[in-house]
Amino acid sequence: MINVLIVEDENIVTELFAHYISNAGDRYRIAGHVRDAANAEVVCARSGVDLILMDICTAEGSSGIDYAGRIKKKYPGIKIIMITSAPEYSFIERSRRAGADSFWYKEAGERQLIDVMDRTVAGENVWPDSSPEIMLGLAKSSELTAKEKEVLFYIVMGYSIGEIAEKMFVDYTTTKTHIKHLREKTGARNNAELAVMASKTRFVLPDY
């Protein structure tokens, strides 16, 4: 029996996961449910959690990615599946770096979740190739380069061009060129519009 901890701040989602898990037969048991990713570690301290379904955007603004990293360091045997519905550009990569085992987008259905759980428990890592494609103004998200996405992240954070250059260890002109390309691709008239596009579509969620 695999003990599953659900980290999810929406009751409705938790109920749905519980429903999926109970439909999967006897191989899974729900060990607990917490709304704030920060509390996942407390449950892991004793109750023999084997698998965590870890939402990324959880209660109290806690990032599931941050706490997945902490739990993996303390309890490397616990498998963690990161879960989100946001098409945020960096979640997959950051989850990998945090040591998560698999990644699942909520839009997929019941069978896919149980399949990802089964494969993860069996030692496989299941990762989507990329975040879901969305439109940022006139551009498809896949048309942006990695550097342009990074610049966009800092624009949403409210950094000036000089500050972005400093953060990315590039010079001012290079940063301006990235911004120029971002504007050309998306059709945004200024940085504020770029930031609005990125936030509105949840392509950049700096708080998590």
Add this chain to the structure above:
Amino acid sequence: MRKISVSSIKEAFDNLPSGICFFDSAGMLVLINKKMTELAFALTGRDLQYSDDMDILLSFPLAADRINENTCLLRDGEVRQFSHERIRAENGRLYDRYIAVDITEIYYKNKQLEEQTMRQARAVADLERMNADCAAAAREEEVLFLKSLIHNEAGACILAARNYLESGGKGDKAALVEMLSLTSDLLLGASDSVRSQGAVSDLTEAVRAAGAELVFDFSEGTDRFDPDSLPRLVIDTVREAVTNAIRHAGADRINVRLSREDVRVKAVVTNTGKLPDGEITEGSGLSSIRGRVERAGGVLHIESRPEFRLTVIIDEGGLSRK
């Protein structure tokens, strides 16, 4: 040596892009260039003769728009800014000088800039609002999607119930009852979409899920308050102590004694687990918490004898909840 004649001065004046004219101390027009003559005609419908005419001109009666007390928009789209100065000539006589400068380009550029600034201000306001609402929007979208799934589940359940009833009770009743129960749970979850009960309530539930108990009480002389109102830093500190108590001391019960005096909050965490073997060595979790507490001007004190006791004192002033 060539002498500058009156007519050459007039010619040079006429070629100036700005309108300019002079009145003597008696108010008589003594010099006016071509541009000012054109402007006077465009703005009043007649020529200038006396300084009093300037009062009429500066009320811009025939202008397309009066931008401010000394600036107007002419009907041909040109923007002129007028200024007046009393000057003393070398011969000691006083003259009133009026100049009308062409600020058309600056005016339209400024207007463009103002529009751009307004657009940017709107975009920034949108951004701020969206950043604040982003998590809420993400949740709403997610919940909407899941509600549609639940709707499908409920539909299938109703269909199965109808088939069962129409067949006169033939079929697997137990499976149907289980399906109804699951659907009812889902619907209850859907109608009770509360995100969080509060950070301390969530922590208490997590401790319960770990098979232990978290109990808050209050020091003597302290008015009771809702522990969910504690600053996030205090809750994070308590959480770290709780995790260690369960993990290392096998505690079944963790007590947190709270006191609050003005803006100073104090929490003392003890547990019923096994006593520490020696002095507590701070791991990365506690060290990180200590750093945060001290940066916030607070105090973190850990005792190993006679029992484990963690005390955190924080001034709430200037601390955010997060």
